[in-house]
Amino acid sequence: MSSESDFNAPVRRKPVPEKKIRVLVVDDHPPMRIGLVALIKSQPGMDVIAEASDGEEAIEVYDDVLPDIVLMDLRMPGMGGVEAILAIRKKHPDARVIVVSTYDMDEDIHRAMQSGAKSYLLKDMPIEEIASTIQGVYEGDTPLPRSVQERLMERAQRQQLTERERDVLEALIKGRSNKEIASSLCIAEDTVKSHLKTLFTKLHVRDRTGAAIEAIRHGIIHLK
Amino acid sequence: MSSESDFNAPVRRKPVPEKKIRVLVVDDHPPMRIGLVALIKSQPGMDVIAEASDGEEAIEVYDDVLPDIVLMDLRMPGMGGVEAILAIRKKHPDARVIVVSTYDMDEDIHRAMQSGAKSYLLKDMPIEEIASTIQGVYEGDTPLPRSVQERLMERAQRQQLTERERDVLEALIKGRSNKEIASSLCIAEDTVKSHLKTLFTKLHVRDRTGAAIEAIRHGIIHLK
DNA sequence: ATGACTCTCACCCGTTTGAGGGAAATGACG
DNA sequence: CGTCATTTCCCTCAAACGGGTGAGAGTCAT
Known part of the structure; x- marks a missing residue:
């Protein structure tokens, strides 16, 4: 699946300027937003083209800039991440949203994935994992960190409530x-x-x- | 109190190279740490001279670099912020630590201030407030945001537990x-x-x- | 239309909990 | 030394809670 192991493709390293992944960052915490933006901009193949600080703003901005990837916080004042994802994906079913949350509670994870998120990252993860997940989702995968997967399994084992x-x-x-x-x-x-x-x-x-x-x-x- | 309104001082704008405030940033979340570092470095009078990702590391690094200000997260794996503050202030009673937390729970705030923190900031605060608080603490004040003060008052009104x-x-x-x-x-x-x-x-x-x-x-x- | 599921309600029975009262021992503080 | 807060323990009684069992009405999919 990964484009790196395409042995038959002709080798061409420099020539292609390679289009950068255009990312929209959504987080209500200013320092965290700054950090995520800096993190992404430090990656050669990615760029931040817009930011938002809550759900409503995210929806507006998405329509404007049509990013390749949305990095979305889950818990925000006003419209939360889940509602924002649902709203965005209603208009743009192919939108690729990655949740970046502080919390690893199984219900949060489930709700996010249920609403159409492509992956779920935790803020205590190393920047490499965040970057590689963005890359993976951009390439059409749904790379879910092992720890998050395990949480999801835990929830699946629990009977769900009516x-x-x-x-x-x-x-x-x-x-x-x-x-x-x-x-x-x-x-x-x-x-x-x-x-x-x-x-x-x-x-x-x-x-x-x-x-x-x-x-x-x-x-x-x-x-x- | 503020050094800006010192009318009797001779006006001299450029000549002084002005020593920058040397900050140590402690947070276990990589993107947040990056964000706080970037935020501080963007301020003309401040600079980040070291980083740490947990309590133990913070104590070690403090001894090494002796920063003017520590920006410390509260909830971290292993040794938390409170213990780190206590340990640092035991050796360096004049250490100036500012807590930067996601949570505004009154007990967290109280424990932090009790342990000797000079201020308590929330991660959803604007960067200006974070910067001005660092500046204030550096100048010897203890500028506590109004919302945090109110939480402390709430706690004070509640009878404390044995x-x-x-x-x-x-x-x-x-x-x-x-x-x-x-x-x-x-x-x-x-x-x-x-x-x-x-x-x-x-x-x-x-x-x-x-x-x-x-x-x-x-x-x-x-x-x- | 038969089974599966949910929501609703009922009854019995034993246990847990919470409200009321009181009281003695300790250590700290003035 | 007396006073206060704290901790510890005791008693009674009624209300709240939780387990077991069953059962009718509704929706939904097979």
């Missing part, structure tokens, strides 16, 4: 009692208990406190 | 029942309940689940 179970879990993490959850969801308290029972089983915990912790730990429900 | 209460809270967040907490701390179950009662009061919650959530939200106990 919509209603997520509702209950979310209410639970707001600190509500069964009775309060019931009235906030307009169902009977027994129904809440019923959902909780399956939640405990699926999350491999025995009580609501354990469920809350697991939900937060895996990023199933975001705090705040 | 060591034993933190033990119970930590065990609680491991998903343990009262009985299990009791045996893990070698105390009676009733004692656990007693601590929980005061915990609920101090955290303004009614049950263990609420306590777990609040503890995580405020960074009192770190998940994982």
Whole structure:
């Protein structure tokens, strides 16, 4: 697959000016944005053609510059990364977005890949891995770091929650009692208990406190 | 206070080559480190003289280069920022460390300031604020961003926990029942309940689940 | 249209938890 | 020395919680 091992191609090193990969960087943290931009510009075959600091801006800018690759942060104020990816890929189904996140929670990873991201990088990864992933995605691959793959496998092994179970879990993490959850969801308290029972089983915990912790730990429900 | 409004000083613009502020940057995320370095180097009066990617390295490097200012990430694998600050300030009580963190949890802020940090910045702050804070700390001030100050105030209003209460809270967040907490701390179950009662009061919650959530939200106990 | 899944609700039963009260021992601080 | 905070322990009681079981109504795909 890789263009490097094409033995039949004629050898020509210098002659081709080689078009640079045009990257759009999206991150709400100024120093991180600066770092990603510098990192990419330091790579010979890549260039940053635009930046954005949130989801809405990313969508606008994408339409303007039509980059080859988008490097997108996941958690941003206002429109998050997932919504931005969905919006971009709705208009441009062939858009190639790579998520660059601080968090390695399996639900974050899953949501990102589900929404159409081509890869998922962590900010603690070495610059070589970031660069090679950009290169790989540009060439049509979907190179997913091993550690991220493993997280994704973990999630796959966990039974996934139904919509209603997520509702209950979310209410639970707001600190509500069964009775309060019931009235906030307009169902009977027994129904809440019923959902909780399956939640405990699926999350491999025995009580609501354990469920809350697991939900937060895996990023199933975001705090705040 | 600011050296700009010194009307009595003789005006001399160019002549002074002005010694640059020598900064040590500590962060485990490569792109963030690159960004912080680039940010500082872009400021005329500052320069990065060394970098480190974790606490241990930071301590070593500090001894070597004796920087004017340390820009330190808080959450790092191995030795975290707080321990690094304590270690550095033990040997060099006049060390000036500025924390640069992703998180604005009040406990994180408090622990950092407690350990001797001169200021606490968030990574979503504009580069001007980061630069001016470095300048301010270099000049002997402790310029704390308003939003960070407010967080500190919030924490101050909350009653602080005793060591034993933190033990119970930590065990609680491991998903343990009262009985299990009791045996893990070698105390009676009733004692656990007693601590929980005061915990609920101090955290303004009614049950263990609420306590777990609040503890995580405020960074009192770190998940994982 | 039969099975699979979800959501809903109900009942029983035992355990855990939280609210109320009180009290003794320790060490720190003035 | 007395006072305060902290830690430890005890008791009772009612409410909340969790396990087990079952079951009707709805959607959906095969």
